[in-house]
Amino acid sequence: MGTTNLNISVIDKRMLKQSEAASYTGLAIKHFKASCPVRPVELARGTLLWDRRDIDRWIDTMKADHVEMTRDDILDRL
Template sequence: MPNATFSIAYQPIRLLKTSEAARYCGMALAKFKRDCPASPIEFAQNQIRYDVKDLDKWIDGLKLATDENSDEYWLSKFRDQNSS
């Protein structure tokens, strides 16, 4: 039986509704609305969308803040100790 190759183009959606953005981040909607610092884009008629790139940047920043091998982690620890 011959092998067949298919080429399917897929264009991911970049702007997400609030509920989609919460799901993308793996969060409950209420928690997402409370905790997400990414600024939404507001279109006409109160259509709110979140840019996936902004969400990714926020998530990447969260990982840096808890990675003990990162400079950001140790700088934040130093700031915390000296702010008291």
């Protein structure tokens, strides 16, 4: 029996269309538009693209502001 090699090259895009950026964050487009402070870049005339690295930094700041609650903290709030 012969062997087969499969070479797949995947290139992650850095710049994303609005729908791709929203999907990347896990948000619906309308929520992405309303909540994402990341400004798009106009690489080609009339083509707005969002930089994945800027989106990652925004998400990281959201996580940095998040305080991890312990079980006791949660029970105290009840």
